[in-house]
Amino acid sequence: MRLRSTSPHGAMRLSTVSLAVLCVVGLSACGARVDGGSDTSASAESCVDTSGDTVKIGFLNSLSGTMAISEQTVHDSLQLAAKEINADGGVLGKELEIVSEDGQSEPTVFAEKASKLITSDCVAAVFGGWTSASRKAMLPVFESQDSLLFYPVQYEGLESSPNIFYTGATTNQQIVPALDYLVEQGAKSLFLVGSDYVFPRTANKIINAYAEAHGIEIVGEEYAPLGHTDFSTIVNKVRSADADAVFNTLNGDSNVAFFKEYNNAGMSADDMPVVSVSIAEEEVGGIGVENIEGQLTAWNYYQTVDSPENTAFVEAFKAEYGEDRPTSDPMEAAYTSLYLWKAMVEKADSFAVDDVVAAADGITYDAPEGKVVVNGENHHIAKTALIGKIGADGLIHTEWSSEEPIEPDPYLEGYDWADGLS
Amino acid sequence: MNVFTALLRPGRARTLAAFGLAAAVLLLAPMVLSPFRLDLLAKFLCLAMVAVGIGLAWGRGGLLTLGQGVYFGLGAYLMAMHLKLADAGPGGVPDFMLLYGTGQVPGWWEPLRSPVSAIVLILLVPAGLAALLGWAVFTRRVRGAYFAILSQALAAAFAILLIGQQQTTGGTNGLNGFRAFFGYDLADPLNKQMLYLIAAGALLVMVAVVRQLSVSRFGELLVAVRDQEDRVRFLGYDPAAVKVVAYAVAAVMAAVGGALFVPIAGIVSPADVGVVPSIGFLIGVAIGGRATLLGPVLGSIAVSWAQTSISEQFPSGWIYFQGALFILVIAFLPGGLASFAGKLRRRRAAAAPGDAGASGDAARDHELVPERSPA
Numbered sequence: 001m002r003l004r005s006t007s008p009h010g011a012m013r014l015s016t017v018s019l020a021v022l023c024v025v026g027l028s029a030c031g032a033r034v035d036g037g038s039d040t041s042a043s044a045e046s047c048v049d050t051s052g053d054t055v056k057i058g059f060l061n062s063l064s065g066t067m068a069i070s071e072q073t074v075h076d077s078l079q080l081a082a083k084e085i086n087a088d089g090g091v092l093g094k095e096l097e098i099v100s101e102d103g104q105s106e107p108t109v110f111a112e113k114a115s116k117l118i119t120s121d122c123v124a125a126v127f128g129g130w131t132s133a134s135r136k137a138m139l140p141v142f143e144s145q146d147s148l149l150f151y152p153v154q155y156e157g158l159e160s161s162p163n164i165f166y167t168g169a170t171t172n173q174q175i176v177p178a179l180d181y182l183v184e185q186g187a188k189s190l191f192l193v194g195s196d197y198v199f200p201r202t203a204n205k206i207i208n209a210y211a212e213a214h215g216i217e218i219v220g221e222e223y224a225p226l227g228h229t230d231f232s233t234i235v236n237k238v239r240s241a242d243a244d245a246v247f248n249t250l251n252g253d254s255n256v257a258f259f260k261e262y263n264n265a266g267m268s269a270d271d272m273p274v275v276s277v278s279i280a281e282e283e284v285g286g287i288g289v290e291n292i293e294g295q296l297t298a299w300n301y302y303q304t305v306d307s308p309e310n311t312a313f314v315e316a317f318k319a320e321y322g323e324d325r326p327t328s329d330p331m332e333a334a335y336t337s338l339y340l341w342k343a344m345v346e347k348a349d350s351f352a353v354d355d356v357v358a359a360a361d362g363i364t365y366d367a368p369e370g371k372v373v374v375n376g377e378n379h380h381i382a383k384t385a386l387i388g389k390i391g392a393d394g395l396i397h398t399e400w401s402s403e404e405p406i407e408p409d410p411y412l413e414g415y416d417w418a419d420g421l422s
Numbered sequence: 423m424n425v426f427t428a429l430l431r432p433g434r435a436r437t438l439a440a441f442g443l444a445a446a447v448l449l450l451a452p453m454v455l456s457p458f459r460l461d462l463l464a465k466f467l468c469l470a471m472v473a474v475g476i477g478l479a480w481g482r483g484g485l486l487t488l489g490q491g492v493y494f495g496l497g498a499y500l501m502a503m504h505l506k507l508a509d510a511g512p513g514g515v516p517d518f519m520l521l522y523g524t525g526q527v528p529g530w531w532e533p534l535r536s537p538v539s540a541i542v543l544i545l546l547v548p549a550g551l552a553a554l555l556g557w558a559v560f561t562r563r564v565r566g567a568y569f570a571i572l573s574q575a576l577a578a579a580f581a582i583l584l585i586g587q588q589q590t591t592g593g594t595n596g597l598n599g600f601r602a603f604f605g606y607d608l609a610d611p612l613n614k615q616m617l618y619l620i621a622a623g624a625l626l627v628m629v630a631v632v633r634q635l636s637v638s639r640f641g642e643l644l645v646a647v648r649d650q651e652d653r654v655r656f657l658g659y660d661p662a663a664v665k666v667v668a669y670a671v672a673a674v675m676a677a678v679g680g681a682l683f684v685p686i687a688g689i690v691s692p693a694d695v696g697v698v699p700s701i702g703f704l705i706g707v708a709i710g711g712r713a714t715l716l717g718p719v720l721g722s723i724a725v726s727w728a729q730t731s732i733s734e735q736f737p738s739g740w741i742y743f744q745g746a747l748f749i750l751v752i753a754f755l756p757g758g759l760a761s762f763a764g765k766l767r768r769r770r771a772a773a774a775p776g777d778a779g780a781s782g783d784a785a786r787d788h789e790l791v792p793e794r795s796p797a
Binding site: 031032033063100102105106115116120132133136137139158197198201225226 | 456461522585588609687689730733738
């Protein structure tokens, strides 16, 4: 009696089926091959529907995962801008219809959701992204589908895609002015502390090149993994190096641990100031004002900026989300990005990507941070650099300003010392 | 042995029918789904390949592997490196190395220039690593939670290693922006369809392989090792060898899934290979039913699909749904959703014992070896 129903015969039939499947796969029609070097132009036809009373736009921020705490604030200010624009009659008379997607703090998800927003929801433009990894993941999607992304966060530069508008600072609008400020203050040596990912590593590459040209000594360069919270070793190295200032590109939770350890080691803003480029109003509360009071930051916007536009923005934001919510640079850049897109569309009198891009050059907008101008060539915007000091009230107060908007220069082509960086 | 039990044994006709049905559904999908949805399904099929392997190693072999992200990642990164080099052309340097690296292609990337050696490496490297690691671990009789922790630590270490080597692995950015897959333009929708069909074909072959392994002598041994390792040893078999084979087969399946994931998703980053995705692979398998043939596949595809569609509907609250589903299944259906059909049938069979053989529930086929079945 056979206990098992399998037999060589059964096995053979199963393999025949598998083989048949493979044959179907193998014989299925194949598409175009890539010819050497030829540009694979976008084959996608835009499906954006502008025939009705509404036009769809996409917001793609991480609403879950480690970045949610930061990106939720950007999402909120985008929603605020959309609400204001709709209350004011929309864009070209059409109401904005928001499609929100969660990037889940993962580059792969950002790429997937971007593709969904463009091809399934047919949005006219997408606003969002935070980490460089998320932007790098979305870039090929927007280029191959020929759609538009507005990216609202300061970043490491060395990029300019025809399908992305960068409304945060590039390096010559944040890091270089911060270094200029330190030189002006008489700093002769720097210690670099950063999280181990693209932005800090690239920023520090630029800082090293700057330092070499300006006679500043880099006395140490230390990286901690993202989310790392044990800084006793690094802080000990900082203390024994005794630099004139510390340049901090740490991101997220690590800052809490770093500044606590920094104070525990008996150092303060007076004897060795820390200049941070990733700590905004939102993070000051998380780190604890008492741990970070008096330290410096480099941004293009603070809640304390004194202008009628900013007063209106801060009031509107607090009315919408509560008195205790601060406004910060990335939030302001996101808010501004929606208004810039509106201005581009209205100038072009069209929602089509090519028309919007063609109309982009020279668009100005009186943003909460001050006047910004779109550079049609590299798709960044001219912004005023502000060095701020963290006050006892938890807000950041402008200590130094470039007064004028600085022209964006993502590849640092206008700086001799930056030759060979890109 | 009466006629009823013989009929209840895995019937090859019914297995073939279910297999044919699955193949038909997969082959018809391109006609029904939009290009974006088809792309998503192709991605889910790649993740399901990892699940098939876990079904074999964990469901049948009892090897709770919390680190399949390593093998998925090895396959994915090896493929991504090949695609990057192919895009750069003969002697060319991938774009990100010019930005963040030295502008030179490191020596260990070079073997991946040729498509043939890339494919061979995608199969051999994960198999070799799994065999080596498996041999070291299983011959020392490390098992249960200790093996699970070890495999998870491996996934964590792998992700940290990738992040730290930004010049040569792209760091947190990972590798993306591929233009072509073995010469075929990835922007062409027809080629995307071809990729989907390759993924569907590979998945079907893997399911067939697991089914053949399960009903073979090796499959019986594997289940025996899971349930009574010592007894198997006393009978003169080497349990370590059996486990190593199952672990290596699962690793290769994960690697092939990873290798196909890369051209389909267009990106691989450390966030796809670390601890969290490694556990994510397991969720689908557990929900579907780990000890069944089709449970892991269907569970994995269902979980991926639910995750995507729920997150599209509720961008800020979808993660709670996933958690709730997992808790519900573990609490009420520890055998997974596939065991639900079995439970129902057993109840029916108990009500009408004479009718059991003819009830013809297709799910029965796939419940080849329920865990802790009486020896």
